Amino acid sequence: MKMILDERGKKYILKEGQEFQSDLGIVSAEVLSDAEIGDEVKSHLDHSFKIVKPNVNDFIDLMDRRCSILIKKDIGTVLAYTGLGAGSRVVDAGTGAGAIALHFGNVVGETGMVYTYEIREDFSEVAKRNIETFGIKNIEVKNKNIKAGIDEDNIDVVFLDLPKPYEIFEDVYDSLNLGGWLVVFFRFSIF
Numbered sequence: 746m747k748m749i750l751d752e753r754g755k756k757y758i759l760k761e762g763q764e765f766q767s768d769l770g771i772v773s774a775e776v777l778s779d780a781e782i783g784d785e786v787k788s789h790l791d792h793s794f795k796i797v798k799p800n801v802n803d804f805i806d807l808m809d810r811r812c813s814i815l816i817k818k819d820i821g822t823v824l825a826y827t828g829l830g831a832g833s834r835v836v837d838a839g840t841g842a843g844a845i846a847l848h849f850g851n852v853v854g855e856t857g858m859v860y861t862y863e864i865r866e867d868f869s870e871v872a873k874r875n876i877e878t879f880g881i882k883n884i885e886v887k888n889k890n891i892k893a894g895i896d897e898d899n900i901d902v903v904f905l906d907l908p909k910p911y912e913i914f915e916d917v918y919d920s921l922n923l924g925g926w927l928v929v930f931f932r933f934s935i936f
């Protein structure tokens with residue numbers, strides 16, 4: 746996956762095989778497919794663009810989403826407190842667009858695994874596409890109600906960001922490894 750950076754520092758994710766268009770001009774699909782990370786390319790209006798490799802944060806900022814996503818400060822807190830790392834196994838719900846799932850996948854690496862549950866089919870499709878585009882293979886998006894049961898065991902971290910998370914605490918404890926973490930993100934509305 747490649748990202749293009751314009752002279753103003755504005756970032757765009759490039760779509761495979763497609764030309765790039767912005768108010769600073771068009772860069773052809775051919776030029777883009779030949780360009781390597783670090784190259785500079787020109788639009789037909791003679792503006793310069795840099796080809797760069799997006800990191801997980803660049804990608805999340807630009808990816809498709811249909812619901813609110815967790816912000817970096819909260820994601821950072823979860824990663825730092827739980828200490829999860831290479832080889833960790835994570836259960837996450839609900840997926841939403843996949844923001845924290847992508848961070849989990851990025852941190853647990855090829856030897857770890859992330860199972861992320863999303864009750865809405867349309868949201869799970871968006872998340873699957875986002876994860877596939879980012880090119881990470883260690884995240885399984887499950888279009889399932891997590892309250893119907895957690896399929897996995899030997900889990901190091903369960904992260905819940907959904908209404909009434911306490912309804913599945915017992916099930917969570919059965920899935921967790923000794924010393925594992927249950928992290929709950931509460932969103933309050935009081936009327």
Ligand SMILES: C[S@@+](CC[C@H](N)C(=O)[O-])C[C@H]1O[C@@H](n2cnc3c(N)ncnc32)[C@H](O)[C@@H]1O
Binds near residue numbers: 841844865
């Ligand atoms: C605020 S969003 C999650 C954002 C996400 N954690 C992120 O990283 O940005 C809450 C999601 O939980 C999903 N959801 C709600 N109840 C659920 C359930 N019982 N099982 C699975 N997903 C659920 C919703 O459809 C919604 O997409």
